[in-house]
Amino acid sequence: MDNKKQPGILTFAKDLPNICSLLGLLSAVLGIYFAIMGNFFAAIIGVLWAVLFDWYDGIIARKLKGRTKEQGIFGGQLDSMIDIVSFGVFPAILLLSYGNYNIWFIPGAFVVIATSALRLSYFNIYGLIDSKTYKGLALDNNVLILAFLFLFESFFKHSDFSILIYAVLMILSGLNLSSIPTPKFAGKWIYVLVIYVLVLTSIFGWFLYNID
Numbered sequence: 001m002d003n004k005k006q007p008g009i010l011t012f013a014k015d016l017p018n019i020c021s022l023l024g025l026l027s028a029v030l031g032i033y034f035a036i037m038g039n040f041f042a043a044i045i046g047v048l049w050a051v052l053f054d055w056y057d058g059i060i061a062r063k064l065k066g067r068t069k070e071q072g073i074f075g076g077q078l079d080s081m082i083d084i085v086s087f088g089v090f091p092a093i094l095l096l097s098y099g100n101y102n103i104w105f106i107p108g109a110f111v112v113i114a115t116s117a118l119r120l121s122y123f124n125i126y127g128l129i130d131s132k133t134y135k136g137l138a139l140d141n142n143v144l145i146l147a148f149l150f151l152f153e154s155f156f157k158h159s160d161f162s163i164l165i166y167a168v169l170m171i172l173s174g175l176n177l178s179s180i181p182t183p184k185f186a187g188k189w190i191y192v193l194v195i196y197v198l199v200l201t202s203i204f205g206w207f208l209y210n211i212d
Helices: 009-014 016-036 040-063 069-098 103-126 140-150 158-176 189-209
Strands: 133-135 181-183
Touching: 009 016, 009 069, 016 040, 016 069, 040 069, 040 140, 040 189, 069 103, 069 140, 069 158, 103 133, 103 158, 140 158, 140 189
Parallel strands: none
Antiparallel strands: 133 181
């Protein structure tokens, strides 16, 4: 039996990458709250920042010196758990809320959450195909695409846009579980993501300000 003393759970909360991950979780929870309340522009802003924090926790972890093996393993598990909330639970609740909690939207919500659980479990075992390639579409792309889609929400009737969201999320779920090689966006792509998040945050903030 291993008698090595186990560290306390909260000792990992002081690890800077994990703090960043938890800020991403907070952003996702705020997004879920606003989605439930029917404030979809605010919900999208929340999940955009969840993506940004999700990218930055890995960047910080790679640059930070002196982290233990246990800190790295814990951080990877924490990141995976938070990804289910940000990229599984959030879009599922957004779909349900936008669909006025119609019973026909429940299967779609299940597919979205099940897809995130299956994909993240698979990734935790097998990882990338190589250092620059995922198998299937990474989950964070789903909410980035969803955010872009909401820029055009005003051009549709509510019922039509709810069906469009449903269809797009089902297509994305299929791509998430596919074996299609997709590039891992890293390195200088972080600057593109920062600009994307800031621009869309400004646009959706302006939408919110101008709502009667």
